[in-house]
Amino acid sequence: MGQPVIVQIENIYYPILAVIGVPADLLTIVILSRGRCGLSKCITHYLVAMAAADLLVLIFEVILYEIKDAYFSYSFLNYTPICRLNLSLLFVSIDCSVWLTVAFTFDRFVAICCQKFRTKYCTEKTAAVVIAVVFCLSVLQNVPIYFIYEPREIIDNEPWSCNVKSSFYFLPMWITLLWLETILTPFVPFVLILLLNALTIRHIVMANKVRRVLRGNNNNENDNDPEMVNRKKSIILLLAISGSFILLWMVNFAFLICVQFTDAKFLEANYNGPFTIMEKSGYMLRCLSSCTNKFIYALSQSKFREELKDVIKSPLSLVTNLINSVK
Template identity: 30%
Template sequence: MSDELLEDEINRYLWLIVSPILLVIGSVGNVMSIAVMSRSNMRTSQASVYLIALSLADLVVLYTGLIRYFIKEVSGVDIRTLSAAGCRLHITMVYMSLDISVWILVAFTGERILSVFMPYKVKNICTRVTSLVMIATIVIIMLILNGHFLFGLAPVTITFGDNTTSRDVCTFASSEYEQFIVNVWPWIDFCVFNLVPFLLLSIGNTCIAVRVVISRRRAKKVGEPGANQRTLGINGLSAANSSLTREARATPETSRSLHMPAPTETVASNSQQPIITQRGIFHCAESLCVPPICGTKNVSVHGDVTANGANRLGRSEATSRASFKMTDQDPPIRTSARNDRTSSMTAILLLLNFVFLATTTPVSIYFIVQDSWHKRITTDKEYALHRLTFTVVNLIQYFNNSINFILYCITGSRFRKELQAMLFRRNRVFPLEEAARRRPRALEREITGLHTRMTVASDSNPDAQPQNPPSGNHLTVPRTKRSDTQL
């Protein structure tokens, strides 16, 4: 083997060794990504639509672009030259799938920007339907952009030397189209495939990173949200009521009664004092709220407030009802789950974008300079180096389409847990998150209905003690009909 052909040997072994490795990793990884993203716990997110489409586009890239070079090195057959339709369709699918893969990342980045900057509105703006429409729009635009290959290429037989050697190639159908492909198309492809996505992804990633850093700094200053809201159980409500009320007894309309322990004279020192507002309304402190509602619903109770902060129930009616003022904040479990999902998907996106920019820039630069480089080649060694460079930049590009599954596993904690659940057949990976996701409205209706139906009768003598005061923190809930618990 001569020194001039060393580059050709390296080039051949790269296609024979690296190509099948990337094909296996990419095939298994993208299929697993589709399977994981299609599970019920993951497909509720709009991001899963983009990631499934990205995996499908990567599979098309691998099985149209990369596999062609592998088959060509193994058997010497170029599938692009087998027929006129194959010549036109193959290169169109390669360019389309590469562009679709890139612009799905751009669309995904836009969705993440909205998710970070408008977390409470993104679900109304970005839905699964809008994601599907966006992907369909990308496919149509890329088909129009790369559709010229369907009309400008044709298989041609080239004869070498003394007319005894020939080879079929997929080349230009006219000289005008050749000038377009050589002089104009590389710049269009560079802008569509690399430059514009590079700018959009860089701006988007910067905005997301800055927003995440600011949010974390604010969280550190404020402290952990909901730290005083973690005491669960109905007993917490009874204890809070016992420190605020002096007496309570059952109303005659209900068959079950609401009993409370003997009150204390003042609110506990470690509890936040009630905030007195107009018309005798006070908002309960965080430590005195019902745990499932505290932090999500601001509860206000109509009543008279004494000078020392103790609450005496209003006696304008024989029966007074507790009224609750609702806000738009989410429950702590749901907020935590949403933050985890956002952080996980944001980390995946940032790493995907970084890898994309690092792996696609070399091949874009190569296609811009290849024509001028090719014109300056005068020796076989320079030709071999040119071919080796083409092989290296293409394998780097196909590397990007093969390792997304690995990137998901590295950065996505939810993806890893869901993958474990799928492989080991565990159905419930996130019990708290699942409970909050599947029954949040039912739980809120149940809790709200419970408290809106609680009635407390005031005695004509407020200083009298209940006839049979129960011991301990005991809460008996009024029995209501099923329809009464609906909002």
């Protein structure tokens, strides 16, 4: 009997995602770290940290969990203590990725809407502190995750793989933890991102109206106004990053709610069941969100595209020069 359809899709989907996503994240980190994209150091810090967190999601969830389970199910990585550690680090990287997106959104809100506070908050030092705090809180929040798993099976008296303990679904301590996890990631980020972006876009639209009045109603002049163009790009970038985040997390959020109010459980082996299909689809879309930001940068930022071409051309030029020298 063949594998369930959802498993066949996963076995193709995750390797493709890793092949595309890991180089994309690495290239993004390299390009942004060079500081040639016309972005402030504050923004660069956030974007580099977000790319690094996305890279960790791809490593811990896509490669060391999903691909490992599909193709190396009895490797040493499936030894239960290592499996538990990997799952804990997986959730740490996910929380970092999500809350750094919130931190970046808040930074842009302050920069655009809070002129007096901007000079104090939107600095390289503040960005570094916020990133460090997000990382530390993500680690602390996910320490209990290590203890919710038990061995899925015992082979030669050794515990293998991970399964969520049955007590997780009825002990008050674990139920509270699940509610806390669901609220903190992704419900609160959803609300904060939507609220901050709505306020930011409203401020930009109002500022644009005032600027049009001051400059006159000449559409050609407004189209050539660098300030107006930058504001439009800011709206597009904010909407693209936050919109893709919310859309790609929506299925996973719906499954978390189902676990709270139905008999749905995590990591069930019933691959044809609707809840299992929802869970696995949610994970696939959640992992995809670790790749989308890079393509958003490439589509919306002309200097990022120029730097990308330069980074790609550099090793090609080196190889060409080596070949010519050998000849």
